[in-house]
Amino acid sequence: xxxxxxxxxxxxxxxxxxxxxxxxxxxxxxxxxxxxxxxxxxxxxxxxxxxxxxxxxxxxxxxxxxxxxxxxxxxxxxxxxxxxxxxxxxxxxxxxxxxxxxxxxxxxxxxxxxxxxxxxxxxxxxxxxxxxxxxxxxxxxxxxxxxxxxxxxxxxxxxxxxxxxxxxxxxxxxxxxxxxxxxxxxxxxxxxxxx
Numbered sequence: 120x121x122x123x124x125x126x127x128x129x130x131x132x133x134x135x136x137x138x139x140x141x142x143x144x145x146x147x148x149x150x151x152x153x154x155x156x157x158x159x160x161x162x163x164x165x166x167x168x169x170x171x172x173x174x175x176x177x178x179x180x181x182x183x184x185x186x187x188x189x190x191x192x193x194x195x196x197x198x199x200x201x202x203x204x205x206x207x208x209x210x211x212x213x214x215x216x217x218x219x220x221x222x223x224x225x226x227x228x229x230x231x232x233x234x235x236x237x238x239x240x241x242x243x244x245x246x247x248x249x250x251x252x253x254x255x256x257x258x259x260x261x262x263x264x265x266x267x268x269x270x271x272x273x274x275x276x277x278x279x280x281x282x283x284x285x286x287x288x289x290x291x292x293x294x295x296x297x298x299x300x301x302x303x304x305x306x307x308x309x310x311x312x313x314x
Contacts, residue, residue: 124268129234130261132225133189136216137257139180140209148173151208152181155192158200158214162235162284164190172209181209184216189231191215196243196255203231215260229273232280233265 120126140147152172157165172181184190185207192200192214200214210216219227233239246259268276 120266121268123272124266126264127267128261129230129263129265132220132265132267133217133230133261134220135257135261136182136184136188136218139212140183142172142177142179142181142209147181147183147209148177150183151206152177153184153190153202153204153208153210153214155194155200155211155213158190158192158202160198160200162199162201162231164202164204180212182212182214182216183207183209187227188216188218189227189234191217191234191260193255193260195253196240196247197253199235199240201231201235203228215257223270225267226270226273226277228277228281230265232277239263239265 142148142150142152148171150172151169152175153164153169157169159165184204186205188204190202190204190210192198194213217230219225219230242263243255243260244253246263247253247255267273
């Protein structure tokens with residue numbers, strides 16, 4: 120372990136939501152509702168298709184979250200479905216909203232990247248096979264030890280990883296656009312040769 124770094128149980132650094140809200144309640148029904156399908160494997164939020172609880176006519180209990188939360192799918196932790204959110208809403212009971220307990224001790228974005236790491240995913244996955252459906256429970260999630268550098272170093276690490284994520288997203292968008300152009304050009308050439 121590097122100098123100044125500590126190993127801490129995740130539960131010492133974060134608070135996991137407890138107590139659910141009723142999506143049939145008029146106020147709650149106005150909230151955007153995030154389900155496991157909205158979380159991307161490897162991190163990120165698929166905003167397309169997110170609707171309010173009322174639009175989705177939801178009836179089962181949900182967890183409330185705010186823009187300071189990290190959403191983590193507790194079902195099949197090997198899929199590594201996790202996201203930072205920038206809005207208030209509700210989410211499926213199959214995921215946990217998670218908040219940093221003390222934002223002077225742990226940076227939210229750093230905790231997101233730690234939870235998104237191969238080591239964390241492997242640890243969570245190994246603890247999830249107690250039932251027929253792989254699922255990690257709250258005590259097991261809270262007991263996973265995570266490396267914690269000094270706060271300024273956490274911020275620098277998170278900034279570097281965010282920059283890489285943004286670059287990868289831009290590259291993927293460029294690749295998708297190039298593929299679409301190539302498909303269009305190919306179709307045009309085939310149509311021209313058949314004319």
